Amino acid sequence: MQKRTIILGTAIAALLLAVGAFLYMKYAMRGFSARAEPSHVEAMLAVYARSTAMPSSAKGTTNPVADSPEVEHDAMAHFADHCAVCHANNGSGDTMFGRGLYPKVPDLRARTQTLTDGEIFYIIENGIRMSGMPAFGGQDSAEDSWKLVRFIRHLPQLTSADAQQMETMNPKTPADMEEEKEEEEFLNGGSNDAAPHTNHSRKGHHQ
Template sequence: MATAKTKLIVKTVCATLITLAIAGALGGFAVLASGIYNVASTSQHLQFVHAILEKGMHHSVRFHARKVITPPLDDKQLVKSGAVLYQANCVECHGAPGVAPRGIGMGMQPVPGPLVDVTSKWDAGQMYWIVRHGIKMSGMPAWEYRMQDEELWQLVAFLQQMPQLSPADYKMLASNQEGEK
């Protein structure tokens, strides 16, 4: 049976937590309403904001991509087609082996990351989900309305191979010429 002292402690802890939650919400609202937080593309997020958004993005992608069924992606022609699509649509922002991102990509905030380590962060289903749906407020577009599903998987097949490619390998694959690597 709880004593009066225990009940008082529980009530005090609950009241303190509720008060802190309300104060935090009001403080956050005050910062947003004041306009003091700089949302300009020329200004980086504060580190803790960036870390929270990045962590949330990773959890969201993993959650939403969990039911994606990945087809076989090891066909060389699939990879080649993906390289050509990547050259036409992705290099501008992400760069490629031996190719730096171009002006538009470097002017974005957050700056689109290079994809040389993409396979260490995402599996094929997660990459497909990101390419298909994009990422809000990052500049990463949703390609599902601009590419067929087959093309999305071609990009993913290429992305899985890209970390192992030399600049010369990439140049050969991304050229729209016939020939096998």
């Protein structure tokens, strides 16, 4: 008798949960658009689920790479090359990709600073499922990832000079390089007598 009540209770709870999830998806999520902003509850649940799914040993791992100007420089170049396309050089997440993803790219200078070093490392190595955050881990990646953790801790104090330096480290297409060369030649009053043709639509895309 008691067993039957438990089974019935579980079945009713599962049904209510399914109906709730259906109604939530239909009315609260408003389709599949990546433009929407996750609700507070959804963001909280996602962070909670992520934290629960992470092995506790990973969270407590301390950074084996000591901080130094070289480490910061390496990590800065790495971040500018691989991460800034979504996260922006200063970590704000204010980029074309960052704004267009769901969930949005978070400000690495804010909430991220409350994560442990181990959590940040784990995220860089393994990515975040069902989000735009790729897994960067691979053979021999650990040292680079730990350096990136150092750099992320440094982001809130990033100077505008650092950010400027990073712009020279951002990925460039051959067309970008050609354009820069033409601009430089033009500014130096060089042989190129035509004004540099700038492509504004493309310019707005790399940050």
